[in-house]
Amino acid sequence: MLRISKFTDYGTVILALMADNPASTHSAASIAQQVGLPGSTVSKLLKMMNRSGLLTSCRGKQGGYSLAKAPQEISLADVVEALEGPFGVTECSRQNGLCQLEERCAIRHQWQGVNGVIHNALQQVSLAALQQPSTVTGAPDFKANA
Amino acid sequence: MLRISKFTDYGTVILALMADNPASTHSAASIAQQVGLPGSTVSKLLKMMNRSGLLTSCRGKQGGYSLAKAPQEISLADVVEALEGPFGVTECSRQNGLCQLEERCAIRHQWQGVNGVIHNALQQVSLAALQQPSTVTGAPDFKANA
DNA sequence: TAATACAGTACCAGTATAGTCCTATATTGA
């Protein structure tokens, strides 16, 4: 299924919330309360995004998580890769050698092109853009060069 | 995971093969032999794509499957929808009422925008384009209207 | 030193995926 996981979806919701106050630190509990998700789930997500470098963390009283970069500098592609691993809409666009059809596949390069277009689309949407009423629009631009 | 299923991947390979000879009928067995996939799997895929209206079928001797439309008129979006159901990269862009966060989600409309961009990208790649050496390129066009 | 909050990991249930198999039905040609 061409769909992001719920975790990634939740991740973007959490990050968008944090982007409202990029300077302050947010505890897992307070985030969970605000987005309406189980604390354990939110905590797991925050840990994953911290390990991927999207967040910074601080333990102890007054501890919590903060954005590691400015909201303008974190894209949806970053979030997807942080929570789902290397980007790739097909087996072959993720890593060579995974697909049994690789040798005889006639359309591998075309899928890799599509992969790039979708990746690009996600890269162009930042956390800052997510906060705007309706930021994402327009159609991709394709060229038939043959 | 933002990835098409193997079935969808196989489906595009099969359709691209059929698009080489759009006029003739292809039996499941001959297709399986050519693409190097198990006959039962190919047969299942062909049945699904037939039911979705991408193919037409004919039983009996000399029977088989043919493309229901010209290769130019079948897009990757059509194939994805035929084999994976309604298009949607998030729960909320697939159908209303599926996501528990729907009420309080601040970024739902932005994701729906991203969904549209990706759908558009897939719609612009036809089976005919898949046959070309390197057809898909370019970056999507975004507008920040706020 | 106790409370707070993150770090890491293991675990479980539910669901999706990929693949196989079996029976039924339609078509064709001898």
Add this chain to the structure above:
DNA sequence: TCAATATAGGACTATACTGGTACTGTATTA
């Protein structure tokens, strides 16, 4: 009419992934 071919429609299985929970450990602060 009969037999061979080929699709139609399922049921079924094993595996992997997903989403969610729980538990133990560690760092920070008052």
